[in-house]
Amino acid sequence: MGISAVKYLLIFVVSVLLQVLFCNNILIARVISPFIYILFIILLPFDTPRSLLLFLALALGLTIDVFTNTPGVHASACLLIGFIRPVILDLITSRETLESVPAPRVKTMGFHWFVTYTIFMVVIHHFFLFFIEAFTFQGFLLTLLRIILSSVLSIALILLSQYLIFRK
């Protein structure tokens, strides 16, 4: 328990640093900006209690908000995927797997499963985030374009990180 708490604290810090120091400076073709900090929520163990998951999501969102001057924007998006994560897991995984495997990783769950899971999480998060940020449905198509293209890049970066940084 102690070791895994430290490990996840480390994942939290690395996710935040990757986002605020690296990804927040990316803007491709004036519309694509990746958000990969939800890695932390993606990687949490399967047996994380749902209410704890919500509090961790809130903490993560607020931390990002502090760095980007957007009070509540990332917090609300994180809360949403924190809330929906168990539903997604139930949808794409059998109960036996959830009980026998400790945490979602490419190595244990397989590439195909991990990609599906990541797509669900990232797309829901980005959809909510970009519309909350714009705070209007004006320019709906542009926002939609931003969501789709940014999601693709975020998913690619998250998968890449599984091979480069978060190997354990």
Next chain:
Amino acid sequence: MKNLFKLIYRYHVIFLFVLLETLSLSMVVTFNNYQRAAFFDSGNFLSGTLFERFSSFTQVFEFKQVNIKMAEENAVLRSALHEMLLKSNHGTYHAYDSIYLPRIARDSTQKAVYRFTTARVINNSVNQQHNFITINKGRHDGIKPDMGVISNGQVVGLVTNVSENFSTVISLLNSKWKISAKIKRNDYFGSLSWDGKDYRRVQLNEMPYHVPVQNGDTVVTTGYSSSFPEGLIIGTISDFSIGSGSNFYKIEVMLAADFKNLVIVGLIENKQLNEIKHLESLNKYGN
């Protein structure tokens, strides 16, 4: 009663989610104007220090470029100074001089109104709808809210929040901020804001039809906002059209400053800002 508790326990995750989500959404609504709670400000101690450390590392690579830019700016200033000295010596251009330069640097009693200082950008974004810039100077260095921020003499933003050692600047690329601007050629003014779409273009609104507008016209500050002297360059008109069902032009302005590459910015303090604000506030409540 017992059943109620049972119900709450059974659905406690949903209740918790709704509660927390309501809290954060209310934060979006209440704080998302440009005076935010001090904690949610990248000028706070934690993120300020982190950004400062990181940028001092990455900006080593950018300093060559900065040097070139500054040398260019020096050259421009030097020639302007030279020209000014020449004019004041000969006396022939006196009329022109008293209209143009005094408004930038002096008031009618020949005292300097604006004070200039510089700071380093330690965090900046162009990829959001509401972009802010964090700089490495704060209250300790004499930075105050409402100071104008420029880069190479071009408008960048306005200081909003100040902590001990850092400040945050609302960027021109923030749909919450508007600044009055005019076309340099004919002095017609409008309101300049960003629609959140393209980080290189802002929109000049409220410009009526009868005004002659041309592509390539320079757009400058009006000096009405008291944070900026008159005549600072904002950009050039790149496109304009007649909006449907409106009496005003839709004007696209190509920004002069490169917001994606800000390293050193200049800060402008209007020493008479408080006096002006006080005087203007009398009109609001005095009636």
